[in-house]
Amino acid sequence: MLFHINATMPAHKSGIEHAELKRIKLFAQKQVPQRLVLREWDPKLHLQLQKEALPDALVLNMFDFYQRATMVPWCKVTARDLDFGETPLIWQIEPEQQRWLISNQADELIARVHYYPDDQQVRLVEWFDTQQNLYKAEYYDWRGFPSMIQWYTANNQVSGETWLDVKGHPVIENYRKYTMGNPGNLEPTHWQLQTENQQFQFDTLDELTAHFLNQINHEFWSAKTPNIFILDRAHLGDAALLNLDWPAYTVLHLHNAQTSNAQEPLTAPLNQHYEYALHNLDRYNAVVSATPQQTRDLQTRFHPKSKLWTIPVGIVNQRLSEQPRIPVAQRQYGKIVAFARIAPEKQLVDLVRAVGLAHQQNAAVSLDLYGYADPTDQYRARREIEAVIQDQHLEQVVQLKGYTDQIDAIEHQAMLYGLTSRMEGFNLALLEGISHGLIGVTYDVNYGPNEIIQDDWNGRVVAYQDYEALAQAILDILADPQLAQRYSTGAYESAQRYSEEQIYQDWEALFQDAAAFWAELPEGKDK
Amino acid sequence: MTAKVNLFVNENLYAFNSGTEHAQARRIRAFQQLGIPAYYVTRNYNRFLARDAANLNLDMQTVINMYDYFQGTQTTRMRKQSLHDLADFNWRTDHLDSSNPNFSLVQKAGRQVARITVLPATVGLVNEVIYNDRAGNPTRRENWDWRGFLSSVDRFTPDGQVQVTQYLNLAGDPVLEVNFMVKDGISQPTIWELKQYHGKNYRFATEDDLFGFFLNELIRQNDGQVNLWSERRSVDRAVSQAQGMTGRYAILHEMHTVTNTDLPAGTLYAGYQDLFEALTPAFDTIFVPSQRQRADLQSRYPKQNFKVVPDTVVTLPQHVPARDQRIPGHLLVLGRLSAEKAPELALQLLALIRNYLPDVTMEFMGYPSSPDYLAQFKAQVQTLGLGEQVFISKYGDAKQVQTALRRAQVLINPSSHEAFGMQLVEGLAAGLPLITMENRYTPNAVVEDGINGYRLQTLPFNGAVPKIVQILEDAQVWQKMSQASLKKAQAFDLANFGTVWQEVLADKV
Incomplete structure (x- = not known):
């Protein structure tokens, strides 16, 4: 059995939940036995699962498990x-x-x-x-x-x-x-x-969680194939998975930069969420990161004994790959979009500044921002953006659109996708952009943007925090229709790196490693 | 003879019972022998119910406790639950420190996880499991029944008071939940929830409201063919509010006034005020043990109906030990060691008798009303220089009481405040001469002055001391009085008891 471990499945999902859902759907197609293991009690969980079209049978919530309520039909109670x-x-x-x-x-x-x-x-x-x-x-x-x-x-x-x-x-x-x-x-x-x-x-909820993980390892035990635990949020089981009393194949899945400053991966202090896991890196069977850059940096800094794997978290599904490509000429000239939480680490204010500068040279440049405003520091990120819009009189140029799920319609119309984050673990939204033929313009930022966008193939990668260079890149693309079309075509093609088949091959390699690990275990694993 | 079911209602039956419970238990047993349906019904939660019923020689099938009833554990049999195989702990990871016979400690890596107390007078059977959090604070207490099942769970507030008690059925489901809140400055139950009783929930403000509901359920299940009897003043109100029975009665086991000098109009005991001043109209008849008490009450409350029923019943022994089979000069006092029973008067009497008989001894058998009283009483024994003469025995069960009666030569009752004197009737059946302080409500049928003993006035006991010495010294006198006691005992045997009760039940009920 393969377990994906997370906290819950909220209505406002972050990239981790999106990545996990894509993975689960891919594995379901491939008939991999799996459960989404959720730790937090959530009275609306099964409503949300219904919205995500996730069958109850695929989900194992810890509280549900002990409440004997994993599969309970809805019943009207007023x-x-x-x-x-x-x-x-x-x-x-x-x-x-x-x-x-x-x-x-x-x-x-x-x-x-x-x-x-x-x-x-x-x-x-x-x-x-x-x-x-x-x-x-x-x-x-x-x-x-x-x-x-x-x-x-x-x-x-x-x-x-x-x-x-x-x-x-x-x-x-x-x-x-x-x-x-x-x-x-x-x-x-x-x-x-x-x-x-x-x-x-138990003294703590974490001790109870450890007991639970141990117990499901027992309940789904098979002498033939190992249970595989993929830890998507480190705090839920980084220690527990190292202390299972029966063996299992444990996977630490990084969804973010391992350092607090992603631009200094070899020297910066560790990302607090991963600190325990990184100190114990050798003890997991596998460590998955979404980009080769991150895998390389982990190798360079930690020299772990555990195996490092690069498996992108973004998956471009068949339906999207087979959609007819929309030429640049049919798109709204100068329209840039970004899909992200309006949060400090997304640093969207830099994108707004770049658009402001480009707009001075080319009046067709405009930006639509889609995403929830993050309330951190009394909506600091949103307030900063609003201040720049006001200072530079960009009210008609930059629009804060709020959250939407009309991604296809918007991305079939727009021309460019902009990204100026401080750090990323991958950035599914950017991948979605290129798979719709959007031209990417991004900072050279770890991890994901500088992998998903390859400079001069499917867009432009400029130096980190150089929003003037980003403005120039936008103007260069808008000034040359042939270049723009080449980048858009590159975007469609580059998305194929993340096709279902490609990604599943990566996972299969990991499954084979798990099987080899199991074969090497001494007798007695068949409890 | 009636087919109606008699429900005799009390608070509880205890480890240490007073005459009220003894009289009630005897009546239930006698009714059982006479084929009259009768049950001992109790209100209070008692995890030791099965043990205490056995100590009163009561068949558990004749005991209906409210909690036991709602928990569905009435027919649960005794099973020994050793603390060593409790499923609460993982003995592969937890250590058990059992160095104390009264409790064991569960430790995980040196930290106390729980304390398990041991059922009294057993080896290692579970009484309570008190859980500790990581700083050693109590968080939860699991209370086990004498019969070896988990009966209730208490959750503690952050400062260690009971916050909620859940009473469980055998499956471990809470069937009754009591929540505590601060009321009038103290933490106490403020809501009683009965859950899914025959598929429905019920809420009650007090335990007595729940008790009233419970009594109504018992009445309903017997199609209303119920005589409901209140045995203790603390349950009068609940009994008075029950509905649908054919008859409702109260039984008195005690004197109803604070002193015996100002009868019949004396000040009522606080506990009796509710019955006589407020609740009498609800009761068809109030039964008392003696004609004289009936007359006193009747003159005081002329509108109320009072009747007499036997307070006790005795089994006449086949063989009574002869005088020389008893300890020479050994006196027995049976009953609670507490001020209203005046045991210190017995000490005064003993001191006087010792002037004639230096080897006289006196045994007190009964439970002390409080540790303080016991200490004070012992101090008095020393002050009077009676340390060599006085023995204080523990509260005895029926067998131990019989043994005490067989080794004594005379039974002493120092209390002048009896409603009848049940222990004196025991003395009759044991063939003992009886010495009692004058009691308004103890009839000559029990103690007849000069015939089977003496009735004493207050100190210096109206010159009776030499007469008591004579009983102890003169075999013929002892023999005569012993025979007289045995003869009087016959009036209290099962046959006579049955005759009176059947008349009462046929006539009134």
């Missing part, structure tokens, strides 16, 4: 379906708050029932005692059963949580205490897991 333990009741709706207030004849509040506005499905029931204290909050899974209870103290603090199986039996509990390390806040200091036959005590 406030009217609940049993409040008293009759008669007085019902009062507060539509703005999306909740019902349920009281008894003595006008004592019994419960507040919060619901999802679109279908009235129960989301949360808050319970009140005879003194009108909130004493517990019962969170419902979107599928229609109580999933988790938060217990409230007399000072209205959550003192712990209990997760229930679908029959209401407690299976996971935590207990919170004040600690000197975290004064004023209650934090979980004890976790307990109750299975059918045994109980387990």
